[in-house]
Amino acid sequence: MASRLCFALVILFFAATLIVAVHMRGANRRAFYTLRTCTVEQRHLQQELWRKQLQVEALTNPASVSQRLER
Amino acid sequence: MRTGQADNTGPITAENADERRERMAIVVFAGLVVLAFAGLIWRCYHLQCASADHYAQLSLRQQCAYLPLEPQRGAILDCRGRVLAASNQIRTVFVDPMIVEDPKETANALAPILDLPAHEICKMITDRGAYRYAPIATGVDSSAAEAARLVHGVGVQYGWQRHYPMGRLASHVTGYTSSDNRGLGGIEYEFDGELRGEGARHVFFVDVHRRPLSFAVGQRSGDNGMPTNGDSVILTIDTTIQQFVREELLKQYKAFEAEAAMAVVADPRSGAILAMVSLPDFDPQNIGRTDPNYFLNRVLTDQYEPGSIIKPFSAAIALDTGVVNTHETIFCEHGNYRGRGFGRIGEYRQGFGDLTLREILQNSSNIGMAKLGQRMGAERLYEGLTLFGFGKRIGIDLPGEGEGLLRPPSEWTGYSVTRIPFGQEISVTAIQLVRALCMLANGGRLVRPHVIEAIVKPDGSVVDIRPPALRVGYVIKPQVARWVVQDAMTAVVNDGTGKRAQLERWQVFGKTGTAQLARSDGRGYEERAYVASFMGGAPAEDPRIVVLVSVRRPNYALRKGYTGGTIAAPVAAAIIERTLTYLEGPQRPADSETIARVSRP
Numbered sequence: 001m002a003s004r005l006c007f008a009l010v011i012l013f014f015a016a017t018l019i020v021a022v023h024m025r026g027a028n029r030r031a032f033y034t035l036r037t038c039t040v041e042q043r044h045l046q047q048e049l050w051r052k053q054l055q056v057e058a059l060t061n062p063a064s065v066s067q068r069l070e071r
Numbered sequence: 072m073r074t075g076q077a078d079n080t081g082p083i084t085a086e087n088a089d090e091r092r093e094r095m096a097i098v099v100f101a102g103l104v105v106l107a108f109a110g111l112i113w114r115c116y117h118l119q120c121a122s123a124d125h126y127a128q129l130s131l132r133q134q135c136a137y138l139p140l141e142p143q144r145g146a147i148l149d150c151r152g153r154v155l156a157a158s159n160q161i162r163t164v165f166v167d168p169m170i171v172e173d174p175k176e177t178a179n180a181l182a183p184i185l186d187l188p189a190h191e192i193c194k195m196i197t198d199r200g201a202y203r204y205a206p207i208a209t210g211v212d213s214s215a216a217e218a219a220r221l222v223h224g225v226g227v228q229y230g231w232q233r234h235y236p237m238g239r240l241a242s243h244v245t246g247y248t249s250s251d252n253r254g255l256g257g258i259e260y261e262f263d264g265e266l267r268g269e270g271a272r273h274v275f276f277v278d279v280h281r282r283p284l285s286f287a288v289g290q291r292s293g294d295n296g297m298p299t300n301g302d303s304v305i306l307t308i309d310t311t312i313q314q315f316v317r318e319e320l321l322k323q324y325k326a327f328e329a330e331a332a333m334a335v336v337a338d339p340r341s342g343a344i345l346a347m348v349s350l351p352d353f354d355p356q357n358i359g360r361t362d363p364n365y366f367l368n369r370v371l372t373d374q375y376e377p378g379s380i381i382k383p384f385s386a387a388i389a390l391d392t393g394v395v396n397t398h399e400t401i402f403c404e405h406g407n408y409r410g411r412g413f414g415r416i417g418e419y420r421q422g423f424g425d426l427t428l429r430e431i432l433q434n435s436s437n438i439g440m441a442k443l444g445q446r447m448g449a450e451r452l453y454e455g456l457t458l459f460g461f462g463k464r465i466g467i468d469l470p471g472e473g474e475g476l477l478r479p480p481s482e483w484t485g486y487s488v489t490r491i492p493f494g495q496e497i498s499v500t501a502i503q504l505v506r507a508l509c510m511l512a513n514g515g516r517l518v519r520p521h522v523i524e525a526i527v528k529p530d531g532s533v534v535d536i537r538p539p540a541l542r543v544g545y546v547i548k549p550q551v552a553r554w555v556v557q558d559a560m561t562a563v564v565n566d567g568t569g570k571r572a573q574l575e576r577w578q579v580f581g582k583t584g585t586a587q588l589a590r591s592d593g594r595g596y597e598e599r600a601y602v603a604s605f606m607g608g609a610p611a612e613d614p615r616i617v618v619l620v621s622v623r624r625p626n627y628a629l630r631k632g633y634t635g636g637t638i639a640a641p642v643a644a645a646i647i648e649r650t651l652t653y654l655e656g657p658q659r660p661a662d663s664e665t666i667a668r669v670s671r672p
């Protein structure tokens with residue numbers, strides 16, 4: 001009985017090790033995908049900020065200020 | 072098993088035959104198996120060795136995704152860092168019609184996200200049914216793009232769009248770009264190489280859902296590097312001054328229903344162009360609907376006879392070469408000067424008797440200038456004008472500059488040496504006049520007008536590309552330049568034809584000009600078609616700015632006037648006043664006024 005239990009445990013741990021190994025094998029790729037996603041998101045946010053800055057420029061430049069004053 | 076040898080009859084033959092058949096069958100079968108394996112081995116060799124490269128390429132193509140990265144085009148800024156042109160990323164939602172099974176269903180899903188009618192979206196998809204790309208909406212915000220991406224068959228593409236926050240304000244200087252971000256005019260064209268930057272490409276291994284797993288080795292050099300964004304350009308233009316100039320010029324342009332108008336403000340000491348306006352202008356954001364003639368920067372392209380506005384330069388050359396001094400008088404024939412070889416010369420208004428050089432400029436006497444030309448002779452006059460920069464491009468950092476026309480003395484007649492000093496038989500551009508005026512105002516030193524202050528690299532380093540200030544070398548003697556500006560040209564404004572350019576706070580110097588437009592067939596001049604100009608600056612004792620205003624073909628029929636003194640001089644005065652107030656600040660009250668205010672209870 002004890003030997004059967006040991007055998008089962010060995011098989012269990014062996015299987016678990018294999019599963020963890022396979023999972024870790026893909027960890028690098030998952031991390032890369034997450035990094036790329038975050039990098040792209042960062043660039044989009046930077047562009048969003050730049051777009052807001054351009055909107056402010058469009059409101060505060062001499063031409064638009066003059067137009068608003070005329071109105 | 073051997074049977075008896077004595078009798079090898081029927082039963083023994085049949086067994087042997089069976090054995091032979093069996094052996095045959097085994098041999099044949101074995102042979103077939105060998106052949107099959109040989110075939111497999113050959114196929115393996117073919118796949119693994121002979122066609123290895125081909126299949127590796129196919130495999131890479133399937134496993135790899137290529138992401139082109141377009142660089143961000145550099146910005147164009149004025150001298151105070153305000154944005155004239157910049158690029159920003161935009162999102163385009165598109166549909167792949169070949170993947171979409173039911174365009175109506177896709178359209179219904181996209182309609183609330185993009186706030187577009189479903190039937191329009193459906194039409195866009197079906198119209199592009201044979202293609203893999205059907206753009207639906209451009210300039211979509213991030214939340215709408217993320218929501219649209221979840222619909223089957225819909226993707227989001229990122230691109231760059233050029234923005235011009237100031238619109239028309241400096242459109243001829245800034246220029247404009249095409250839909251694929253190539254410069255087509257102005258600074259956008261002239262510095263397209265610097266502004267464009269350099270793209271890159273990333274190569275990834277992807278999974279079945281096309282999600283990137285890792286970088287792959289690229290096939291081209293530069294793969295997997297970062298794109299190099301374009302350099303930014305800083306101009307000498309001050310958009311506040313540009314706004315003053317455009318406002319004042321536009322008022323007069325509309326009031327006199329002119330064909331065109333232009334104005335330039337420059338710093339005479341460095342040649343930096345502070346403002347450059349050409350009307351009619353255009354909106355660089357909407358070039359598709361613009362008349363192509365509006366793209367002309369007339370400050371650079373229009374070549375015209377300057378008329379009286381060139382007289383200060385002719386007078387300066389005459390003084391500098393010693394053919395006249397500031398005290399002697401020249402008899403101006405009472406308005407009717409004729410002679411062999413040069414025909415008849417008259418005045419614009421009344422005739423004059425004896426005039427000093429100062430008075431010749433103050434009253435804008437053609438006869439006085441003609442006699443100066445005769446004294447100088449063709450060679451000296453020509454040399455002086457070329458030293459001032461007429462007859463050739465000045466080399467400004469903008470495209471489309473004209474050369475003007477100043478024929479060599481070998482082609483001159485007696486008419487030429489008398490006409491050129493008062494601005495006929497010579498063709499100039501506005502920028503040439505500005506350059507010559509800068510040289511007169513800065514004491515006779517060489518200067519090169521420019522609009523670029525510096526270039527800023529993506530890493531933030533600044534490259535100063537202003538032309539170096541020339542400390543040595545005079546076009547004319549400093550004392551001559553000083554006299555022309557502080558004596559003669561101030562007399563024009565105080566007592567002469569330029570009275571409408573007077574200002575209280577500063578002493579303005581200047582010269583008016585009313586040139587006739589030549590007929591297109593080259594035979595004389597058009598009737599009632601003029602270019603009304605004023606060039607000048609302030610303060611006369613130490614010029615801070617110079618201004619040139621030209622209004623082409625004001626509507627004579629309005630009977631409001633057509634001369635430089637009437638049309639251009641007031642515009643120049645307004646520009647000078649606003650610009651100097653901006654640069655120097657509002658006027659402080661005099662000390663005596665301050666004391667009086669303080670001592671009052």
